[in-house]
Amino acid sequence: MSEATATDLYEVTMALSYLREEMTRPATFSLFVRALPPDRGFLVAAGLESVLDFLSGYRVGADDVETFVSVLGRPVRELEPLLGLTFTGDVRAVPEGRVVLAGEPLLEVTAPLPQAQLVETCVLNLVNHQTTVASKCARCVLAADGHPLVDFSLRRTHGPQAGHRAARLGALVGFAGTSDVAAAHALGIPAVGTMAHSFIEAFGSEEEAFRAFARAHPGPVTFLVDTYDTEEGVTTAARVLRSLGLGPGCAVRLDSGDLGALAVRARALLDAAGLPEVRITASGSLDEFAVDRLVRSGAPIDTYAVGTRVGTSADAPYLDSAYKLVEYDGRPVMKLSSAKVTAPGRKQVHRRPGHADLIALADEPPPAGAEPLLETVMRDGRRTAPPPTLEAARQRFRADLDALPSEARRIRSPVPPVPLLSGPLTVLAARERHRIERDVLAG
Amino acid sequence: MSEATATDLYEVTMALSYLREEMTRPATFSLFVRALPPDRGFLVAAGLESVLDFLSGYRVGADDVETFVSVLGRPVRELEPLLGLTFTGDVRAVPEGRVVLAGEPLLEVTAPLPQAQLVETCVLNLVNHQTTVASKCARCVLAADGHPLVDFSLRRTHGPQAGHRAARLGALVGFAGTSDVAAAHALGIPAVGTMAHSFIEAFGSEEEAFRAFARAHPGPVTFLVDTYDTEEGVTTAARVLRSLGLGPGCAVRLDSGDLGALAVRARALLDAAGLPEVRITASGSLDEFAVDRLVRSGAPIDTYAVGTRVGTSADAPYLDSAYKLVEYDGRPVMKLSSAKVTAPGRKQVHRRPGHADLIALADEPPPAGAEPLLETVMRDGRRTAPPPTLEAARQRFRADLDALPSEARRIRSPVPPVPLLSGPLTVLAARERHRIERDVLAG
Numbered sequence: 001m002s003e004a005t006a007t008d009l010y011e012v013t014m015a016l017s018y019l020r021e022e023m024t025r026p027a028t029f030s031l032f033v034r035a036l037p038p039d040r041g042f043l044v045a046a047g048l049e050s051v052l053d054f055l056s057g058y059r060v061g062a063d064d065v066e067t068f069v070s071v072l073g074r075p076v077r078e079l080e081p082l083l084g085l086t087f088t089g090d091v092r093a094v095p096e097g098r099v100v101l102a103g104e105p106l107l108e109v110t111a112p113l114p115q116a117q118l119v120e121t122c123v124l125n126l127v128n129h130q131t132t133v134a135s136k137c138a139r140c141v142l143a144a145d146g147h148p149l150v151d152f153s154l155r156r157t158h159g160p161q162a163g164h165r166a167a168r169l170g171a172l173v174g175f176a177g178t179s180d181v182a183a184a185h186a187l188g189i190p191a192v193g194t195m196a197h198s199f200i201e202a203f204g205s206e207e208e209a210f211r212a213f214a215r216a217h218p219g220p221v222t223f224l225v226d227t228y229d230t231e232e233g234v235t236t237a238a239r240v241l242r243s244l245g246l247g248p249g250c251a252v253r254l255d256s257g258d259l260g261a262l263a264v265r266a267r268a269l270l271d272a273a274g275l276p277e278v279r280i281t282a283s284g285s286l287d288e289f290a291v292d293r294l295v296r297s298g299a300p301i302d303t304y305a306v307g308t309r310v311g312t313s314a315d316a317p318y319l320d321s322a323y324k325l326v327e328y329d330g331r332p333v334m335k336l337s338s339a340k341v342t343a344p345g346r347k348q349v350h351r352r353p354g355h356a357d358l359i360a361l362a363d364e365p366p367p368a369g370a371e372p373l374l375e376t377v378m379r380d381g382r383r384t385a386p387p388p389t390l391e392a393a394r395q396r397f398r399a400d401l402d403a404l405p406s407e408a409r410r411i412r413s414p415v416p417p418v419p420l421l422s423g424p425l426t427v428l429a430a431r432e433r434h435r436i437e438r439d440v441l442a443g
Numbered sequence: 444m445s446e447a448t449a450t451d452l453y454e455v456t457m458a459l460s461y462l463r464e465e466m467t468r469p470a471t472f473s474l475f476v477r478a479l480p481p482d483r484g485f486l487v488a489a490g491l492e493s494v495l496d497f498l499s500g501y502r503v504g505a506d507d508v509e510t511f512v513s514v515l516g517r518p519v520r521e522l523e524p525l526l527g528l529t530f531t532g533d534v535r536a537v538p539e540g541r542v543v544l545a546g547e548p549l550l551e552v553t554a555p556l557p558q559a560q561l562v563e564t565c566v567l568n569l570v571n572h573q574t575t576v577a578s579k580c581a582r583c584v585l586a587a588d589g590h591p592l593v594d595f596s597l598r599r600t601h602g603p604q605a606g607h608r609a610a611r612l613g614a615l616v617g618f619a620g621t622s623d624v625a626a627a628h629a630l631g632i633p634a635v636g637t638m639a640h641s642f643i644e645a646f647g648s649e650e651e652a653f654r655a656f657a658r659a660h661p662g663p664v665t666f667l668v669d670t671y672d673t674e675e676g677v678t679t680a681a682r683v684l685r686s687l688g689l690g691p692g693c694a695v696r697l698d699s700g701d702l703g704a705l706a707v708r709a710r711a712l713l714d715a716a717g718l719p720e721v722r723i724t725a726s727g728s729l730d731e732f733a734v735d736r737l738v739r740s741g742a743p744i745d746t747y748a749v750g751t752r753v754g755t756s757a758d759a760p761y762l763d764s765a766y767k768l769v770e771y772d773g774r775p776v777m778k779l780s781s782a783k784v785t786a787p788g789r790k791q792v793h794r795r796p797g798h799a800d801l802i803a804l805a806d807e808p809p810p811a812g813a814e815p816l817l818e819t820v821m822r823d824g825r826r827t828a829p830p831p832t833l834e835a836a837r838q839r840f841r842a843d844l845d846a847l848p849s850e851a852r853r854i855r856s857p858v859p860p861v862p863l864l865s866g867p868l869t870v871l872a873a874r875e876r877h878r879i880e881r882d883v884l885a886g
Contacts, residue, residue, distance in 0.1 A: 071634035158601035191514035198768035325641035
């Protein structure tokens with residue numbers, strides 16, 4: 001089975017209907033987030049590279065057809081029209097790392113209707129998940145205020161794959177490293193971490209454990225100091241580091257208790273031991289709220305390790321995202337059902353320094369000095385350029401973040417900027433609403 | 444790269460230390476949840492089958508060693524001791540589908556220390572994620588109170604893999620189907636779903652869309668009726684169904700608005716049209732809280748489709764789980780750091796009808812009439828039996844659920860039962876705490 005079966009069944013039943021009705025003209029679907037979750041002042045676009053990989057490799061093979069036959073309980077000949085189908089459409093999208101807001105398309109897919117429908121589930125899944133986690137990581141970067149952040153989330157993400165994604169998304173917004181070996185290797189980012197409490201417990205004492213670790217790993221080490229009593233642990237770590245002539249590049253890790261108070265005590269003990277260059281890493285249930293509190297309190301913590309709550313975006317683990325048909329065969333399309341109105345037509349988002357973003361129809365002339373957010377990234381089923389580097393995404397994020405109003409950057413009760421709708425888009429939406437009310441509802 | 448690199452770096456650095464110190468005697472790690480999330484009266488054990496697949500296939504290959512070399516920046520010879528390492532240990536575990544509580548081991552791994560350590564990250568990830576989602580699905584089953592439930596979560600889970608897991612975990616606690624084609628096929632469970640709003644919009648009218656769908660899909664159909672106006676949609680659906688002679692097995696789906704009130708109206712319209720056998724499916728941001736409200740209100744909804752909030756366990760997307768060393772080379776081990784005390788020793792959980800569960804040391808004689816929760820499922824790295832069927836897990840869940848006190852089964856403010864600790868376990872924990880305070884802290 002290929003990824004073509006990683007789909008909601010209804011994409012398949014709809015595609016079969018479209019093929020039977022010969023409705024294979026180009027359709028545009030727009031992927032956007034209706035409203036931001038609480039405590040989000042902005043989102044960070046992510047998942048596009050996974051989407052392009054998925055679309056490039058999309059092909060309904062013979063085994064996929066067999067799977068469809070089996071779950072639908074229909075004769076093979078009814079499913080055969082799908083055999084060999086690939087994605088031959090275009091994608092316009094906001095590059096990864098850019099800041100996006102409610103109502104702004106993250107991507108638009110234009111392809112023969114059955115294709116654009118068949119890829120919906122995976123496209124939505126990949127963008128929704130990765131934009132959710134990237135946006136959470138971005139808030140940690142704001143909270144850390146220049147302190148290095150590292151990702152420790154792999155053990156509690158929703159499967160190992162989600163962990164690898166989280167490591168990448170942290171790196172995309174500027175994290176300094178990850179504990180995830182596979183992701184670090186694949187992405188060329190630093191892998192971090194040294195020892196667990198179980199390591200200390202497996203030895204007769206903390207000192208034995210620290211010395212054994214240093215024997216196996218010459219060079220800078222991080223000692224975990226809170227297994228029994230944190231102050232004792234720091235004192236022992238300092239003694240072992242000094243006796244081994246270690247210092248620069250080394251650290252102690254605090255993983256429980258009042259991290260701010262313990263960091264003050266640890267800093268004092270390390271300084272008193274003549275180890276001012278030994279750093280302090282904090283971990284344990286940290287998220288942007290906890291990091292913000294610690295940073296504002298002036299705690300002498302050098303590096304923050306965030307994990308579970310960030311890798312799962314625990315306070316808001318999904319977005320109110322939608323993949324909506326906005327144009328079919330050149331005709332704008334919209335949906336009216338209660339509280340879920342979709343604006344019709346292919347769109348572009350114009351970003352203007354010092355102004356609100358402007359959501360416009362794709363063919364409107366851009367306002368002066370504006371930068372378009374959506375770029376053509378796939379044409380006729382092929383990427384228009386090789387995948388950009390993580391560093392490029394990081395720079396885009398940094399620039400967009402710096403341009404955000406301060407109230408959108410707040411950790412607590414941020415206020416997201418509200419994009420404007422262009423005149424032509426507003427007129428088209430009103431006209432379409434009127435047409436539906438007249439033709440469809442009255443008919 | 445194999446799954447051996449889907450690990451936190453520190454598992455690798457610790458394993459290397461253990462090998463260097465020749466600390467390869469058997470160690471037991473216990474995986475348990477410290478405290479239940481809010482609004483959980485119990486958990487449902489899940490993830491074990493993934494864990495056993497992972498452990499059976501665990502092998503550090505040459506490419507994995509290369510990856511370790513690369514991320515650690517160490518010479519190859521330092522990593523070579525890991526080459527060819529497989530998992531040769533034993534696993535005792537609570538079978539999937541059983542109800543478990545805070546503090547009760549879900550599984551215990553006993554293996555040479557480096558092996559038991561190296562597998563930590565993946566084992567914890569798989570059990571944490573799947574137990575989280577299975578427990579959320581179980582609450583939906585309680586809320587639905589006998590109504591069929593189906594899973595629509597694939598589009599917003601944390602990656603497609605997490606979606607396939609969610610489909611399985613729903614089925615494990617009794618869901619009637621899933622929209623996920625790949626999962627339905629792999630598990631032999633019903634695939635469900637028919638059309639999206641975009642399908643309706645792609646046609647000139649709802650009626651055209653319904654008729655086209657029925658042409659392509661002879662037999663029972665489900666029409667989505669809320670694209671423009673729900674009552675109009677139901678009326679149109681009824682007209683099309685009657686004109687095609689359809690009825691039994693068919694349904695209308697409500698996906699927005701006041702689902703309870705709309706269901707009452709839809710039921711009346713369908714009945715008035717002579718279609719009492721056409722069912723009503725509700726979807727759209729449903730979770731156990733919403734389903735509970737609708738069921739208690741007596742809404743004439745036949746099937747509930749739950750999605751995003753359930754597949755991500757949105758209100759509690761992770762558990763406070765831990766994988767802790769409890770015994771090394773026959774010596775019980777415990778951790779004292781603040782608020783995170785670990786009880787020492789290999790354990791067993793005894794379930795007794797009408798009594799609280801008893802957490803005891805593994806070698807204690809069982810109380811009369813008690814059933815042990817942990818079973819030996821892997822010996823010397825091999826499964827002791829083939830994977831049980833989903834149906835077996837479903838029956839275990841049903842039996843355990845029925846035996847739970849009613850306050851644990853509540854949807855709002857449930858009260859989880861509290862397991863007791865056996866006398867010998869309490870004595871051992873006190874003795875170990877005393878020993879650590881004397882030897883380790885004073886030393």
